[in-house]
Amino acid sequence: MNIANNHDFKGKVVVITGAGGVLCAFFAQEIAKTGAKVALLDINLESAEQYAQAIVQNGGIAKAYKTNVLDLESIQQTRDAIEKDFGTCDVLINGAGGNSPKATTDNEFHEFNLADSTKSFFDLDKNGIEFVFNLNYLGTLLPTQVFAKDMIGKKGANIINVSSMNAYTPLTKIPAYSGAKAAISNFTQWLAVYFSKVSIRCNAIAPGFLVSNQNRGLLFDSEGNPTARANKILTNTPMGRFGEAHELMGGILFLMDENYASFINGVVLPIDGGFSAYSGV
Ligand code: NAD
Secondary structure (H helix, E strand, O other): HHHHHHOOHHHHHHHHEOOOOOHHHHHHHHHHHHOOOOEEEEEEEHHHHHHHHHHHHHHOEEEEEOOOOOHHHHHHHHHHHHHHOOOOOOOOEEEOOOOHHHOOOOOOOOOOOOOOOOOOOOOHHHHHHHHHHHHHHHHHHHHHHHHHHHHHOOOOOEEEEOOOOOHOOOOOOOOHHHHHHHHHHHHHHHOOOOOOHHHOOOEEEEOOOOOOOOOHHHOOOOOOOOHHHHHHHHHHHOOOOOOOHHHHHHHHHHHOOOOHHHHOOOOEEHHHHHHHHOOOO
């Protein structure tokens, strides 16, 4: 079943950051099926272009734009180019984000007598932490500053941010990413309130654990059995399985669509098989 058929965004301009990446490229592909004009923004132009071309080959309307979400001038230039190509933004999806190994501890717990080579909390690199906070938080705030200006008073205008399970309870090893995604959930509520008088809604999705081509090797061994970390995730996911990227689409299209979600503002929607609801006991 093609759930895009339930939504009509013909003529709407949907701007997606991080659209050269796994999830947001998929969002772009599916959103294009609703008739929207999709702008794929990424610092990696080659990747975004490849996805945009695939959409166009399938009869959709899409174009890639090289954009650094941490550089206001770059975002402004992209905004101007999109206006020429498609018109001004109706829906902004802030998808660019990620973690860094420099902001990741080796172990889940600090313990006595750790080997000197172990990267502990005390060894985390300030630049790595800044990188993660900036990419996720500023990388959401700055595009919103640029694109939301055009959305003021536009019927159906809205913003979707991408939070994470980390925002509810931090996952081990990744304090910067967890804190940054908690900030995204908080910022989503802030924006929802701030723009409530000028008819821009703002919501977020919080994806649970998904299998993608990128992490399949970490989650399953060569025989297809879950690894130790994968088993831990599955034990803590009441539905007992990983999610698939396509299972995020219902939430995104629903939140984007004024016909379904016109009074939904400031929510962070977990799409996680129950992970965030489960205490583990
Ligand atoms: P990904 O790494 O495949 O894609 C991220 C994209 O962002 C990349 O194409 C990268 O080039 C781009 N990017 C990085 N820095 C940028 C910058 N400065 N300016 C513009 N673009 C930049 O990641 P993904 O797995 O597709 O994740 C997409 C979003 O979903 C992220 O915000 C991530 O934190 C979030 N998320 C992912 C998962 C998951 O399981 N994959 C779960 C929860 C949340």
